[in-house]
Amino acid sequence: MSRITHSLVGYDRLTERVAEEFDVPDAVLPRAKELARVSADDRDAIGCYRLEASAADDLANILKTRIDTRRRDYFLEGFAVAGDSPNPEMSVDRNT
Numbered sequence: 001m002s003r004i005t006h007s008l009v010g011y012d013r014l015t016e017r018v019a020e021e022f023d024v025p026d027a028v029l030p031r032a033k034e035l036a037r038v039s040a041d042d043r044d045a046i047g048c049y050r051l052e053a054s055a056a057d058d059l060a061n062i063l064k065t066r067i068d069t070r071r072r073d074y075f076l077e078g079f080a081v082a083g084d085s086p087n088p089e090m091s092v093d094r095n096t
Helices: 029-036 053-062
Strands: 002-012 018-024 048-051 072-082 091-093
Touching: 002 029, 002 053, 018 072, 029 048, 029 053, 029 072, 048 053, 053 072
Parallel strands: none
Antiparallel strands: 002 018, 002 072, 018 091, 048 072
8 A cells, every 4th residue: 555745855055865755744734735736637746846936945844944045956746655553753854
């Protein structure tokens, strides 16, 4: 069985590599979808949606984390995850 999990993903503007990633809990997903302007036909938000800097900051505040919109571009991304219980507490900072 698989399900969809969502992340706030920051890409370094110079290298275009993933610099940081934060899980978006299901309880926050409706607001995250609004901020990312997810189209109605992508009900599960499985796509990759660029966030304007202000929307990325708003989502980061909801997630109680800090981000750097001056150095990174942020996206709401959905991923299919195999198994019944992915670790909802995982967040990765690839800048360390």
